[in-house]
Amino acid sequence: MKPMMTHVALHVGSLDATIAFYREFCGLKVVHERSDAGTRVAWLAEEGKERTFVLVMIEGGQRAPQAPEDMSHFGFALESRAAVDEIARRGGAHLVWPPKDLPYPVAYFCALKDPDGNYIEFSYGQPLGPGAEAHDAALLEASG
Known part of the structure; x- marks a missing residue:
């Protein structure tokens, strides 16, 4: 079977702020939300693509700021x-x-x-x- 890309998962500081941003600017909606051992997780997707590709947002963790030259x-x-x-x-x-x-x-x-x-x-x-x-x-x- 040929692999099919289904999701990208990222840790986020505030799940609520992230959901609000992607809803407002990208038109994504929450298609699944749960708590795993106290950690909130949400799947975001475009309308009609809920079963083909999602962004998985996991509350907690931090990433280094993106450098201006980083594309x-x-x-x-x-x-x-x-x-x-x-x-x-x-x-x-x-x-x-x-x-x-x-x-x-x-x-x-x-x-x-x-x-x-x-x-x-x-x-x-x-x-x-x-x-x-x-x-x-x-x-x-x-x-x-």
Whole structure:
């Protein structure tokens, strides 16, 4: 059987703050919550993807702050450039990468920092989400 990625698990300082952040900015919902020997655990997922991929958040533990040159992040696709700008505006207090354009496949993006210092990228036009079709059509037109 070929392996299938199902989750990423992270320790977080405050499970409630983490859930609130991912709900507000990423549209994720809690699909499972429990307490293991006094440690709270929550699974967060996109609507309709609850059985294919989740973020497992485990309360307790700390991680070192992310260095400014460290590009480690989670990526979320948005439906438009305007949506990227709106996330940057709403998440101003969390903003670490202001909106900018880079050559394909990076496209248009910004990033926020979650309550535990993880970077969360929001993009439009990458090959893994909305806007990829427009870029692919432009490439075909230029080559044809």
